[in-house]
Amino acid sequence: MSDWVLAYEGFDPAHEGLREALCTLGNGYVATRGAAPESRADGVHYPGTYVAGCWNRLTDNVDGQTVDNESMVNLPNWLPLTIAVDQGDWLDLAQVEVLTQRQELDLRRGVLTRRVRIRDAQGRITGLTQRRFVHMKRAHLAGLETTVVAENWSGLLRIRSGIDGTVKNAGVRRYNTLAGDHLLPIDQGGASPDTVVLTVETSQSRIRIATGARTRVWLSGERCDPPRQLRTEPGLVEQEMAVAVTAGQEVTVEKVVAMHTVRDWAVSEPAETVVAALERADDFEALLAEHTLAWAHLWDRFYTALEDGHQAGPQASLTIRLYLFHLLQTLSLHTLEADAGVPARGLHGEAYRGHVFWDELFVLPMLTLRAPGLTRALMKYRYRRLPAARDAALVCGLTGALYPWQSGSDGREVSQLIHLNPLSGRWLPDVSQLQRHAGLAVAFTAWHYFEATGDMGFLEEEGAEMILEIARYWASLATHDQDLDRFVIRGVMGPDEFHTGYPGAETAGVDNNSYTNIMAVWVLRRALDVLEALPVRRRLELTESLGVHPSEVKLWQQMIHKMFVPFHLGVISQFEGFEDLEELNWEDYRQRYGNIQRLDRILEAEGRSVNDYKASKQPDVLMLFYLLSADELRDLLSELGYTLKPDLIPRTIEYYLGRTSHGSTLSALVHAWVLARAHRDRSVDYFKLLLESDVADVQGGTTAEGIHLAAMAGSVDLLQRCFTGLETRGGVLRFNPQWPEQLGTFSCRLRFRGNDIIVRISSTLLRVSAVSDDVPEIQVSCHDQLLTLRPGESVEFELPSG
Numbered sequence: 001m002s003d004w005v006l007a008y009e010g011f012d013p014a015h016e017g018l019r020e021a022l023c024t025l026g027n028g029y030v031a032t033r034g035a036a037p038e039s040r041a042d043g044v045h046y047p048g049t050y051v052a053g054c055w056n057r058l059t060d061n062v063d064g065q066t067v068d069n070e071s072m073v074n075l076p077n078w079l080p081l082t083i084a085v086d087q088g089d090w091l092d093l094a095q096v097e098v099l100t101q102r103q104e105l106d107l108r109r110g111v112l113t114r115r116v117r118i119r120d121a122q123g124r125i126t127g128l129t130q131r132r133f134v135h136m137k138r139a140h141l142a143g144l145e146t147t148v149v150a151e152n153w154s155g156l157l158r159i160r161s162g163i164d165g166t167v168k169n170a171g172v173r174r175y176n177t178l179a180g181d182h183l184l185p186i187d188q189g190g191a192s193p194d195t196v197v198l199t200v201e202t203s204q205s206r207i208r209i210a211t212g213a214r215t216r217v218w219l220s221g222e223r224c225d226p227p228r229q230l231r232t233e234p235g236l237v238e239q240e241m242a243v244a245v246t247a248g249q250e251v252t253v254e255k256v257v258a259m260h261t262v263r264d265w266a267v268s269e270p271a272e273t274v275v276a277a278l279e280r281a282d283d284f285e286a287l288l289a290e291h292t293l294a295w296a297h298l299w300d301r302f303y304t305a306l307e308d309g310h311q312a313g314p315q316a317s318l319t320i321r322l323y324l325f326h327l328l329q330t331l332s333l334h335t336l337e338a339d340a341g342v343p344a345r346g347l348h349g350e351a352y353r354g355h356v357f358w359d360e361l362f363v364l365p366m367l368t369l370r371a372p373g374l375t376r377a378l379m380k381y382r383y384r385r386l387p388a389a390r391d392a393a394l395v396c397g398l399t400g401a402l403y404p405w406q407s408g409s410d411g412r413e414v415s416q417l418i419h420l421n422p423l424s425g426r427w428l429p430d431v432s433q434l435q436r437h438a439g440l441a442v443a444f445t446a447w448h449y450f451e452a453t454g455d456m457g458f459l460e461e462e463g464a465e466m467i468l469e470i471a472r473y474w475a476s477l478a479t480h481d482q483d484l485d486r487f488v489i490r491g492v493m494g495p496d497e498f499h500t501g502y503p504g505a506e507t508a509g510v511d512n513n514s515y516t517n518i519m520a521v522w523v524l525r526r527a528l529d530v531l532e533a534l535p536v537r538r539r540l541e542l543t544e545s546l547g548v549h550p551s552e553v554k555l556w557q558q559m560i561h562k563m564f565v566p567f568h569l570g571v572i573s574q575f576e577g578f579e580d581l582e583e584l585n586w587e588d589y590r591q592r593y594g595n596i597q598r599l600d601r602i603l604e605a606e607g608r609s610v611n612d613y614k615a616s617k618q619p620d621v622l623m624l625f626y627l628l629s630a631d632e633l634r635d636l637l638s639e640l641g642y643t644l645k646p647d648l649i650p651r652t653i654e655y656y657l658g659r660t661s662h663g664s665t666l667s668a669l670v671h672a673w674v675l676a677r678a679h680r681d682r683s684v685d686y687f688k689l690l691l692e693s694d695v696a697d698v699q700g701g702t703t704a705e706g707i708h709l710a711a712m713a714g715s716v717d718l719l720q721r722c723f724t725g726l727e728t729r730g731g732v733l734r735f736n737p738q739w740p741e742q743l744g745t746f747s748c749r750l751r752f753r754g755n756d757i758i759v760r761i762s763s764t765l766l767r768v769s770a771v772s773d774d775v776p777e778i779q780v781s782c783h784d785q786l787l788t789l790r791p792g793e794s795v796e797f798e799l800p801s802g
Contacts, residue, residue: 003317006105011098013044017704018697020046022322023105023112024348024707025132028052028332029139030075030259031347034105034112037130037144038082038091040164046171046704049075050347050354051261052340054209055409056202058179063427067417069175070408072343072354073182076165076198076211078257079132080238081146084158085124096120107318107325108299109292110136117151124153135287136294139334140264140277144255145284154246161215161255162231162238163188163198171350172705174420183209185235191275193228196237199271205409208262210270214278218252219243254284265337298328302370303749303758304716310744312688319691320719323712330709331367331374341381341407345706352706355406355414356381361441361627362669362710366717368445368452369728369750375449376458382442383462385411386469389439393473400472403439405432423598423605431500431508434493436477439470440519444627447526452728454753460538464530468546471527474520475555478563486564492516494575496620497664498600498610502577512566512576515623521563521636522628524556561639570645571652572621584613584659595700597663617663619670622656625649626670629727630677650678665693665711673714673722680740690715719746724761728752733789735782737799739763753778757789764801769794 008019023034035047050072057070082091089095099117106113116128127149135141148157165188169180186199186208197212217224226241243251258277260270267273281287304324306317313319330346341356342363360378368375382403388411389401396402404413415433420426446463449455478487491509493500494516501508531539531553542548566573573579589596596602600610600617619626624633634644653674660667672686689698693711697703720726723743725736733752739761747760749771755778756771768780773792780789782797789795 003321004106004108006107006318006322008103009101011093011101015697016044017046017701019103021348021703021705021707022326022694023103024326024329024346025110025112025134025142026329026347027134027136027139028328028330028334029338030134030142031329032079032134032142033348034103035079036093036114037079037132037146041167041170046349047077047079048167048171048349049077049259051075051209051259052335052338052343052347053263053409054202054207054261055205055354056182056207057204057409058182060178062178062418065418068414069178069353069416070355070414071169071180071182071350072347072408073202073207074167074169074171074350075209075259076163076183076200076235077167078142078163078211078213078259079144080160080162080164081144081215081253081255082160083126083128083146083148084160085120085126085153086155086158088120088122090160091118091128093118099125105322107321108295110134110295110325110329111288111292122153124155125151126153127151131288133288133291134329135291136298136332137290138287140258140260140274141281141287142257142259143284143287144257146253146255148251148253150245150247150249150251152247155244156242157245157251158240158242159217159226159251159253160238160240161213161253162236163196163211163213165198165200165211165235169350174422175350175353183235187271188232188235188237190230190237190239191278193225195275195278196230196239197271197274198235198237200235208270210260210274212258212271212274212278214256214281215239216254216283217241217243218254219245220249221252256281256284256287263339298332301749302328303747304719305747306719306743307745307747311742312684313691315695316688316691319695320716322695323691323715326707327363327367327709327713327716331363331378333371333374335374336377339381339384340378342378342709344709346709349704349706351702352406353408353414354706355408357406358435358438358441359710360445362666362717363713364445365448365452366713366720368449369720369726369752372449372453372455372751375445376455379442379446379449379458379462379466382446383466386466388412390469393476396477398473398476400474400476401439401466401469402436402473403442403470405435405438407438421601421604423601426604428604429508432493432497434491434500434509435495435497436492437495437516437519439473440516440523443467443470443523443526444519447529448728452752454731456533459530460534464534464538464542465546467523467530468527468542468548471523471556472546472548472552474523475552475559478520478559481564484564486562487559488512488564489517489520494620495623496574496616496618498615498617499575501611503581503609503612510575510577512564514565514572514574514621517563517565518624518633518636519627521560521640524560525636527556528553528560561641563640565637565640565642567642569655570648571655572624572648574616574620574656578614581614582612584615586658596661597699599661599663614659616656616660618660618667619656619674621652622670622674625653625674665690665699665708666714668693669711669714669718672718676718676722676740677738680738681742684740684742687715687718690718719743720748720750724759724766726759732779732781732786733757733768735766735768735780735797737761737766737782739799755789755791762799764799766797766799767794768796 039045494513
């Protein structure tokens with residue numbers, strides 16, 4: 001078994017959607033699912049293509065309400081290529097005998113290969129080999145090569161190659177009662193004898209997209225030019241051709257594709273641009289060589305190795321590489337020039353309608369230590385939407401910036417207002433926009449980037465303004481409770497996502513969610529740090545332009561000492577009043593339902609509410625221990641006047657661990673992280689579960705609708721930052737390892753303050769090597785030892801056993 005090849009044998013209709021998602025190819029600009037080229041969306045296959053930042057909004061009437069849904073658009077399918085023999089039917093694996101079928105995703109090269117041998121009703125055996133790529137260097141190009149071997153027959157091989165723009169968004173079954181027709185046909189036809197072009201436009205956002213395909217044919221290695229028939233209809237263009245073959249002959253069909261939208265850089269008219277691109281484009285092999293070289297450079301930069309001898313499972317190394325591969329296909333150097341955020345489900349499907357949530361919190365800290373420029377580019381997605389966030393705060397009568405829970409094209413809140421419970425069939429109110437903590441994630445990743453890079457230009461130009469405005473929002477949302485003599489935050493939803501309000505309450509939201517309150521204090525403290533860190537002139541410019549009055553700063557200083565945090569039974573309460581909720585009979589529900597990950601849906605279908613119970617979908621309070629070190633949390637609570645007792649963190653972890661349904665892939669990530677220091681064996685168990693999240697589709701069918709990008713990035717980050725205890729504070733690369741012995745030896749390449757660094761760690765030794773030889777020295781600490789790492793040298797730390 002190779003650690004670089006994800007392989008599937010045979011054809012499994014029930015899991016084809018999962019395979020297509022995991023075999024998606026992309027480059028950060030565009031991605032195409034790993035569907036068979038001859039397939040159409042039919043309930044088994046779903047050939048989707050998505051461009052980062054291509055959105056459209058449609059309106060529906062649902063249950064008497066008018067709702068707007070903005071979606072990442074499924075764009076024209078460039079894959080269609082099929083064959084037929086003589087006057088027989090076009091290829092359909094369901095209508096022939098499949099002798100062998102194997103699909104391989106080569107992670108090292110970014111190439112998807114499919115090998116099929118079929119026998120038709122006349123006994124003719126045909127071999128089919130297909131290779132495809134989505135070019136990692138040339139963002140607008142892709143290629144598909146199909147080689148057909150007539151093993152035991154002679155006759156006419158018919159070939160059909162085209163582009164299908166009649167597609168719609170239909171990749172998520174529960175959305176299929178809602179509008180999904182986003183594309184309007186504009187033009188289709190031939191640009192040259194071997195090239196066809198299709199132009200469409202999104203119906204509301206008016207984004208014009210052109211896709212061109214150049215199809216060439218070789219017979220037994222010699223270029224041939226068979227007659228072609230052009231067939232068009234609105235939204236569809238195809239070419240048909242035929243080649244006479246004898247038994248044993250090989251026909252190769254090369255399809256090179258270009259795609260542009262009107263929003264791309266240096267594009268006047270997309271159709272003209274794709275035609276010019278295809279005229280310049282080299283042949284398939286030359287493009288493939290260039291593409292694989294780009295991947296080689298990328299893997300060198302993102303070098304990650306879980307070496308032999310680990311006990312994380314037989315496919316752990318492959319899975320880690322697969323998840324890193326999909327991260328790099330979603331967020332790449334091409335994202336630097338795109339107005340794109342961190343999509344929760346990648347560019348791999350239509351779940352969550354492609355929206356941006358708070359996933360940068362789990363993705364960007366890992367990326368920052370590999371490709372800091374990419375993190376800064378992704379933070380610009382948030383900075384460009386700062387005006388919309390200010391408007392959202394103003395609508396609420398508040399100051400500062402309120403970032404939406406779900407974001408799409410322009411930064412407005414695009415969370416749904418009602419949602420369908422598939423278990424009960426009922427449409428229910430959706431108040432998830434009360435998850436105000438998306439802005440906390442923006443501030444956290446901005447500050448983490450600054451600490452890791454020391455990029456003062458980012459802080460002056462973008463970071464400081466975002467952090468200050470987010471802090472101002474929380475300061476204006478909080479109110480002073482006279483009885484408590486503390487500041488409180490009311491009417492929000494926490495990260496757990498189950499509790500939308502109190503039992504029987506008419507108004508939505510809960511009060512004093514601990515994660516929200518404590519992270520609001522964290523942001524206020526960072527806002528004060530920002531003002532201290534900025535050069536005097538820039539500080540004056542910002543405070544004057546934003547209207548930050550000294551009295552406002554004084555209020556922040558009061559709030560970081562007087563924010564209310566609820567406790568009960570020696571643990572941090574999830575929110576005020578959590579202790580008054582009913583206990584759930586977890587064992588009873590597991591026996592009756594088996595999978596209770598979506599306990600909220602189960603209870604609603606029973607006529608009950610999850611709001612009544614001490615039950616969480618995913619970590620809420622425990623997110624504090626994921627983001628903050630024990631020392632940082634202790635310091636923060638101490639300034640608030642609360643004592644962090646030695647057993648509070650482990651007691652809190654145990655308390656909520658037994659009251660969580662694990663209805664999210666993030667649950668395994670966060671639990672692995674927070675258990676790492678005190679319960680390494682249990683942490684590794686959750687790490688193994690996290691590795692299964694998408695390859696085994698542990699959420700029961702959701703991966704087919706799109707990967708879980710935060711879980712994928714988090715699996716790498718557990719190795720990179722959690723088990724190594726890696727932090728970047730005060731310009732020092734700090735390690736506090738708790739490396740599990742069963743994970744053997746791990747090594748990776750990082751970038752810190754301009755230095756390329758190789759980290760290699762086992763349970764007994766940490767070695768940090770400076771690859772660069774022309775950069776300043778840096779300080780590296782491990783436990784209480786501080787060493788200087790000079791260019792081209794290494795430092796080592798022996799690690800205590802246990």
